[in-house]
Amino acid sequence: KRIVILISGSGSNMVNIAEQCANQRIAGLVVAVIANKAGAAGIKKAEALGIDTAVLSHRDFESRESYDQALAALVEEYQPDVVVLAGFMRILTADFVQQFQGRLLNIHPSLLPKYKGLNTHARALENGDTEHGVSVHFVTEELDGGPVVLQAKVPIFPGDTEEELQQRVHEQEYRIYPLVVHWLCTDRLRLTAQGAELDGQLL
Numbered sequence: 001k002r003i004v005i006l007i008s009g010s011g012s013n014m015v016n017i018a019e020q021c022a023n024q025r026i027a028g029l030v031v032a033v034i035a036n037k038a039g040a041a042g043i044k045k046a047e048a049l050g051i052d053t054a055v056l057s058h059r060d061f062e063s064r065e066s067y068d069q070a071l072a073a074l075v076e077e078y079q080p081d082v083v084v085l086a087g088f089m090r091i092l093t094a095d096f097v098q099q100f101q102g103r104l105l106n107i108h109p110s111l112l113p114k115y116k117g118l119n120t121h122a123r124a125l126e127n128g129d130t131e132h133g134v135s136v137h138f139v140t141e142e143l144d145g146g147p148v149v150l151q152a153k154v155p156i157f158p159g160d161t162e163e164e165l166q167q168r169v170h171e172q173e174y175r176i177y178p179l180v181v182h183w184l185c186t187d188r189l190r191l192t193a194q195g196a197e198l199d200g201q202l203l
């Protein structure tokens with residue numbers, strides 16, 4: 001299956017997914033990595049892995065709609081079966097989401113439905129939570145609100161810093177995102193009107 005990954009930053013999840021494709025733990029091939037920022041560090045990492053890259057800067061567009069239309073056209077050029085958001089820090093329009101519905105996954109660093117949006121680690125610490133985690137979900141029109149496919153929990157220890165917590169969550173991201181991408185690549189996972197379905201079972 002053909003995978004396109006969208007990034008804005010360091011792209012460590014992108015690299016991890018590309019590596020898992022290479023060692024056949026994911027039944028897919030990363031055919032392109034696209035960033036919305038010219039300076040995204042992940043672009044160089046993708047190039048080093050021999051993956052096609054593209055930068056489509058949102059600054060060159062006047063509206064969210066026009067950017068997302070251009071982005072959708074660019075993504076379609078690669079004819080993806082799966083589109084993976086991996087630290088892609090933009091809210092996508094309803095049209096974009098609908099165009100790729102059922103093929104579009106995101107990873108969000110919280111135990112959804114808790115802490116949608118930004119600064120999840122800081123918010124978990126501020127609230128004195130004793131556990132935190134990460135969620136992989138189908139993308140729908142509601143921000144960080146699509147059906148959750150898989151979550152991993154991590155403990156929060158007294159005195160944890162935001163960086164320590166982020167690091168602990170990242171380790172779990174590298175475990176769970178490849179699994180879900182593999183499930184989608186092997187047609188075990190589907191988005192239905194009722195929600196996410198794995199092997200015919202509603203999650």
Ligand code: GRF
Nearest residue numbers: 010011012013087107108109
């Ligand atoms: C991850 O924490 C992910 O959960 C969030 O953005 C971060 C991306 O990190 N959506 P990286 O670019 O994959 O290193």
